Amino acid sequence: MYRPDLSPVADSLALSALVGALPLLTLFVLLGGLRLKAHWAGLAALGTSVVVAVWAYGMPVDLALLAGTEGATFGLFPIMWIVLAALWVHQLTVTSGRFADLRRAFNLVSDDPRIQALIIAFCFGALLEALAGFGAPVAITGVMLMALGFSPVRAAVTVLVANTAPVAFGAIATPIITAGTLTDIDYTDIGAYVGRQTPLLALFVPLLLVALVDGVPGLRQTWPAALVCGGAFAVAQFVSANYISVELTDIIASLVALGAVVAFLRVWRPAESERVREELRRAAESERQEAAGGSTGPSGAGPTGAGVPDEGVPGEGSPDGVERDGGARPLSGARIVLAFVPYLIVIAVFSVAKLWEPAKEFLADSDVSVPWPGLDGEVLTASGEQSSTTTYVFPWLSSPGSLLLLCGVLVAAVYRVRAWDAVREFARTVLTLRWALLTVGSVLALAYVMNLSGQTITIGTWIAGAGAAFAFLSPLLGWLGTAVTGSDTSANALFATLQQTAADKAGLDPTLLVAANTSGGVVGKMISPQNLTIAATAVGLLGKEAVLFRKAIGWSALLLLAICLLVLLQSHALAWMLP
Numbered sequence: 001m002y003r004p005d006l007s008p009v010a011d012s013l014a015l016s017a018l019v020g021a022l023p024l025l026t027l028f029v030l031l032g033g034l035r036l037k038a039h040w041a042g043l044a045a046l047g048t049s050v051v052v053a054v055w056a057y058g059m060p061v062d063l064a065l066l067a068g069t070e071g072a073t074f075g076l077f078p079i080m081w082i083v084l085a086a087l088w089v090h091q092l093t094v095t096s097g098r099f100a101d102l103r104r105a106f107n108l109v110s111d112d113p114r115i116q117a118l119i120i121a122f123c124f125g126a127l128l129e130a131l132a133g134f135g136a137p138v139a140i141t142g143v144m145l146m147a148l149g150f151s152p153v154r155a156a157v158t159v160l161v162a163n164t165a166p167v168a169f170g171a172i173a174t175p176i177i178t179a180g181t182l183t184d185i186d187y188t189d190i191g192a193y194v195g196r197q198t199p200l201l202a203l204f205v206p207l208l209l210v211a212l213v214d215g216v217p218g219l220r221q222t223w224p225a226a227l228v229c230g231g232a233f234a235v236a237q238f239v240s241a242n243y244i245s246v247e248l249t250d251i252i253a254s255l256v257a258l259g260a261v262v263a264f265l266r267v268w269r270p271a272e273s274e275r276v277r278e279e280l281r282r283a284a285e286s287e288r289q290e291a292a293g294g295s296t297g298p299s300g301a302g303p304t305g306a307g308v309p310d311e312g313v314p315g316e317g318s319p320d321g322v323e324r325d326g327g328a329r330p331l332s333g334a335r336i337v338l339a340f341v342p343y344l345i346v347i348a349v350f351s352v353a354k355l356w357e358p359a360k361e362f363l364a365d366s367d368v369s370v371p372w373p374g375l376d377g378e379v380l381t382a383s384g385e386q387s388s389t390t391t392y393v394f395p396w397l398s399s400p401g402s403l404l405l406l407c408g409v410l411v412a413a414v415y416r417v418r419a420w421d422a423v424r425e426f427a428r429t430v431l432t433l434r435w436a437l438l439t440v441g442s443v444l445a446l447a448y449v450m451n452l453s454g455q456t457i458t459i460g461t462w463i464a465g466a467g468a469a470f471a472f473l474s475p476l477l478g479w480l481g482t483a484v485t486g487s488d489t490s491a492n493a494l495f496a497t498l499q500q501t502a503a504d505k506a507g508l509d510p511t512l513l514v515a516a517n518t519s520g521g522v523v524g525k526m527i528s529p530q531n532l533t534i535a536a537t538a539v540g541l542l543g544k545e546a547v548l549f550r551k552a553i554g555w556s557a558l559l560l561l562a563i564c565l566l567v568l569l570q571s572h573a574l575a576w577m578l579p
Helices: 012-020 022-035 039-055 061-096 099-109 113-131 136-147 153-164 167-183 187-194 198-244 249-262 273-292 333-355 358-366 400-415 419-432 434-453 453-465 467-485 488-506 510-522 528-538 545-570
Strands: 368-371 391-394
Touching: 022 039, 022 434, 022 467, 022 545, 039 061, 039 333, 039 434, 039 453, 039 528, 039 545, 061 099, 061 333, 061 391, 061 400, 061 434, 061 528, 099 113, 099 136, 099 249, 099 333, 113 136, 113 153, 113 198, 113 249, 113 273, 113 368, 136 153, 136 198, 136 528, 153 167, 153 198, 153 273, 153 368, 153 419, 153 528, 153 545, 167 187, 167 198, 167 249, 167 333, 167 488, 167 510, 167 528, 187 198, 187 510, 198 249, 198 273, 198 510, 198 545, 333 358, 333 400, 400 419, 434 453, 434 467, 434 528, 453 467, 453 488, 467 488, 467 510, 467 545, 488 510, 510 545, 528 545
Parallel strands: none
Antiparallel strands: 368 391
């Protein structure tokens, strides 16, 4: 049986950590520095991880390759299954002609793109994160912003940055519950600590969003609405995490923030909305012209390699499936309700699946555990225990992707989309996602090889050796884990126990550092190759993940620094903030 050695290179933990980090360095240099397409960068990093696992860590070749196959399978199902189903639901709204009504309905609340970014990317995205998690919020809100006139790059970066503060409590607080299970710390205690960290992010993220949409003028003209949005979300997240329910935290916070913004808009209106709309229109047109002048994208779905199939709205002939004339007829109440039907169905289905205990238990019991052939029983953890990672769980029914598929069937029925048209759109979505499937599969294969060979735990153990200063570095592990795997839950599965052990050795509060791992992870999600690919696919930039990476990395690093400083202060001067 293979057991990872934490210091396989010259018996040095530091050198071993440096060698173990080579796959990550390969990935980020190729993606951000050399601007290689994400699927090639992912495959190159995967190859590097296998070489390091075999050469430096002594992992048998067959086990390294099998670890990669399990990771790739997990990347395809359930991860990309979620994205596929989410984009299919969107395409059903496009083919039915209702998506243009949705755009006009949001204009009734506010026709200012900066406010729409707050409502859609932050509030509605947080609700989707609470219910579905994984890549669904980025995929769905990205195409919604595109429909409102955002350029592809601006839409993608906006939703990536917005998908931060809600992540810790996403998918009904799965990351926090996972950390509690692994550490035997009550997950409600971890949630209470996280609820005193991420609300500070939530307070400032809406300000970043309006700055991303309109720069300094946008910040100057819409800061009142951004503060109302962030403040309402932060207060609700804090109150729910500490005094109501950890599981319902994001649901409550997103709805409170949405209600606060809508109410505030009754007494306040932003200035220069027309200027912003015109600037966004010109930016979007410029990007389209630039793309049209280039070669056909790798997905074969048009010049940009768009991940969203180019299906025009019936009667409008729009090449990208978005009505741009605003519609001639006034919106009736019935049309507004029908425009929101897909998202109301998503909320209803996920609420039943996640909050109604009988349904929750039924779905959980439907999961099929598959001991990975040739790998299960052959790999130990660094502590000498049997690795649970070698058992693949096939959530054929409980996966958010399967629930979104059900939502799509219901949407097709309500919109009276013909069965053949629905199947055709599903097939087209699969076709245009093929490069994204390769990217995410290779990145998750990379994560599994690094985890099972011991590369990831070596890096984490080396960072944890900082002693009392580890309070500052603690969120870095969560950030690293989420950047590699694309999941805050996976980051906690990797490092929660390590955070607890390091805290005990350094005389720090274990619950604080486990919470810090979760909070650090939320700001690593925006630069995860998995999430970058989902965002790029949703807005038609597949193959240009490097562009998004370069625009998101600065914000990710800035927010990480803020979390690191906060945790350091909470371990000493601001200890009064903790429960």
